[in-house]
Amino acid sequence: MYRYVFFGGKGGVGKTTASSSYAVKCARQGVRTLLVSTDPAHSTRDLFDQAFDDDPQSVAGYENLDVMEIDPEREVDNHLSEIKHSMGDQVSQSMVNEIDVQVEMAHRTPGAYEAALFDRFIAVMRDSDEYDRVVFDTSPTGGTLRLLALPELLESWIDRLIHKRKKAIDLYEKAAIGNMEPRRVMDGDPIIDRLQTRKERFEFAGRALREDATFFLVLNPDELSIRETDRAIDKLVEAELRVGGLVVNRLTPEPDPDEQGRGARFLRDRVETERERLAEIEETLSPPVVAAIETRVAEVKGGLLDEVADELDIDVTTRQAA
Amino acid sequence: MALAEQIDTYLDAVEEWLRGLYHGMVTHPAYEKIEKEAEDVEDTFMLACFPDAFGIPSPVSYYTAELLPYLTEEFEAWERRLWDRGTMLERKGQQYHF
Numbered sequence: 001m002y003r004y005v006f007f008g009g010k011g012g013v014g015k016t017t018a019s020s021s022y023a024v025k026c027a028r029q030g031v032r033t034l035l036v037s038t039d040p041a042h043s044t045r046d047l048f049d050q051a052f053d054d055d056p057q058s059v060a061g062y063e064n065l066d067v068m069e070i071d072p073e074r075e076v077d078n079h080l081s082e083i084k085h086s087m088g089d090q091v092s093q094s095m096v097n098e099i100d101v102q103v104e105m106a107h108r109t110p111g112a113y114e115a116a117l118f119d120r121f122i123a124v125m126r127d128s129d130e131y132d133r134v135v136f137d138t139s140p141t142g143g144t145l146r147l148l149a150l151p152e153l154l155e156s157w158i159d160r161l162i163h164k165r166k167k168a169i170d171l172y173e174k175a176a177i178g179n180m181e182p183r184r185v186m187d188g189d190p191i192i193d194r195l196q197t198r199k200e201r202f203e204f205a206g207r208a209l210r211e212d213a214t215f216f217l218v219l220n221p222d223e224l225s226i227r228e229t230d231r232a233i234d235k236l237v238e239a240e241l242r243v244g245g246l247v248v249n250r251l252t253p254e255p256d257p258d259e260q261g262r263g264a265r266f267l268r269d270r271v272e273t274e275r276e277r278l279a280e281i282e283e284t285l286s287p288p289v290v291a292a293i294e295t296r297v298a299e300v301k302g303g304l305l306d307e308v309a310d311e312l313d314i315d316v317t318t319r320q321a322a
Numbered sequence: 323m324a325l326a327e328q329i330d331t332y333l334d335a336v337e338e339w340l341r342g343l344y345h346g347m348v349t350h351p352a353y354e355k356i357e358k359e360a361e362d363v364e365d366t367f368m369l370a371c372f373p374d375a376f377g378i379p380s381p382v383s384y385y386t387a388e389l390l391p392y393l394t395e396e397f398e399a400w401e402r403r404l405w406d407r408g409t410m411l412e413r414k415g416q417q418y419h420f
Contacts, residue, residue, distance in 0.1 A: 087394075099394050112384045154381065157382050161382075164364075165367050169360075171356055177350075183360075198385055
């Protein structure tokens with residue numbers, strides 16, 4: 001099994017249930033596991049009945065299992081204040097205002113949220129040496145998925161920026177006549193330095209996602225969910241990412257055969273429809289269905305989590321990186 | 323001796339004038355041209371970094387915002403150049419001092 005495992009899907013389908021169950025499953029097998037939640041609602045804390053934060057924390061009652069919650073909004077704010085801070089060091093106050101507008105704007109764009117999240121993903125993947133497996137519970141935006149497919153694009157964009165910057169500096173150096181100081185110098189240029197660091201991070205992310213990560217998509221047995229999953233698979237495949245399988249959640253439990261009441265008839269009809277949907281999923285979507293989880297009477301937590309973990313037919317064994 | 327000195331001074335003056343003339347007509351415009359070209363390249367660099375300054379959304383502006391503290395002067399000059407620039411012809415023609 002791959003080192004980084006992502007669970008995705010549209011809102012409310014049960015990503016947290018699936019990812020947490022899988023994390024529990026891994027941990028039970030003695031695999032040191034980190035579960036990373038990015039859902040702003042942070043259902044992980046309800047699931048484990050424990051408060052988590054930005055730092056990995058061990059879960060009471062489970063060995064080998066740590067959980068961390070990333071708050072993208074806070075990440076954006078941190079990034080913003082970091083920039084402002086370094087601006088205070090670098091720039092005179094009179095210049096700050098002009099630049100402030102641009103900095104603020106960059107953090108209020110729709111993409112900022114995903115960019116911050118992606119940044120954090122990369123950081124978590126880089127510093128995850130003490131774990132054998134990192135399970136990501138991604139937030140329900142299509143944006144996250146899109147961003148995970150982006151490292152190459154971002155990388156080539158950054159590459160282009162580096163190239164342009166180098167060319168401009170080269171020309172400035174050539175334009176400095178005699179003893180004149182060139183307007184910019186290549187040596188120790190902070191811009192090239194930063195861009196290079198960025199590029200390396202995207203390179204790492206691209207490699208890790210292609211070679212050592214797999215995606216599981218969670219869906220419910222209804223048309224909308226199936227469509228959406230179909231599109232998500234296309235996107236992932238297009239980005240040359242691996243889709244390990246599908247987790248179908250919220251299946252209606254079948255009533256006992258001797259029950260004939262109205263409720264039982266309703267359930268039987270529902271089960272029939274869902275069976276067709278499940279067949280459709282197995283037929284039309286290429287990744288294998290690795291679990292079909294029935295709706296529980298109550299929220300999946302505590303002991304129920306272990307039960308669901310048993311239903312997941314996903315490999316947990318660690319392997320050497322490909 | 324006086325004549326030789328006179329000739330030397332004269333030649334020095336001529337040489338200085340020629341050097342000045344060469345610098346003014348050839349060297350300086352050439353370097354100016356290179357510097358202008360550098361500015362142009364820098365402009366495209368800045369545009370690729372911050373297209374949203376002109377209303378074009380970009381997936382990298384979140385990351386390039388990190389560069390701004392080091393780019394303040396360039397950023398100001400860039401915005402001014404872009405807003406001020408009339409036509410490409412005008413910009414490219416500036417090197418000819420008619």
